[in-house]
Amino acid sequence: MKRAGRAPWQSTMLIFSLISFFVGFFLPGQARVVREMKQTYQSQDPKDLIRVIRDLQQRKQDLLVEETDVSWKVTQYLRSSDDTAAQVRQLQQEAAMLKQRTGAVPLAGPGIRITIREQSSGASPSMLADEDLLLLLNDLWASGAEVISLNGIRLSDSSSVYRAGLNVRVDEEVTQMPLVVDAIGDTENMFKGLQIPGGVLDLLNLRRIGAIVQKVNPLRISD
């Protein structure tokens, strides 16, 4: 077999090397472009891209709904926890107040002490009446007493106090004269309230019942 149009050896090598060089020169650039395209969406089928976009949009919509829902729940939880904390604080305050009122806890603080003595000597002995005692106690409550005890017997909101013969009955307990009334609370207000002209002290004085009022700090009333 004869060579058709055979070129000189050098020309053949030159043309082979040139074309090979040309092809090799473009190969890295082409490979780089293909590699970059694989990392992007440029080489993807438009139909696939449309589906991907739709899926992403749907996913975004779902996430927005979920985010709104979660935000609402978080807000509710926060509000609920705030409300709960406030309610707990209020309930604790109420419980503390109720414990004070019911005498469940001992208390100490500034207060006044009223010592009441009847005059048993003389032509006409004086006697403390139920109304006097109730008036005194109501005046104390009204002028800021938080806790009151009568000869160490602590009174509550529902306590009953009345004379029983020569004794004084406080709920189920019986005590005797002289009475020592301790009241913890707004000392100044209670003191002024008792000193009002025509008030309970004047009334007791009119009945010749001795009443000594002292400010005591601290005054302790047990439960």
Place this chain on the structure above:
Amino acid sequence: MVGFVTVCGLVLGIIVGIFRPVHIPAVYSKYVGLALLAGMDSILGGIKGYLKDTFDATVFFSGFLINSLVAALLGYLGDQLGIDLYLAAVVVFGSRMYQNIAIIRRVLLKKEA
């Protein structure tokens, strides 16, 4: 010898292409790929022709140019018509490359023998 020159040219071109990369726009990368495939087919065909003493530089060079251009144009035309015509070029040039490699292998084995 021609194989050695070809490999050297190819390697040198790749090295130059790595360090001095040519920028190929992404939209034309498919056509450039087809052209390179046609170019590689032409090189293998040239080697085969050289080994079989049928090498013609003019045919080789024109074949390289025309095949590369036609392959790229075929891909472009296919895109314009909505037909995957580039597959035809890929199949044709791919199979021809296989055939040329097989022939080169046989010729080299016969020469060794």
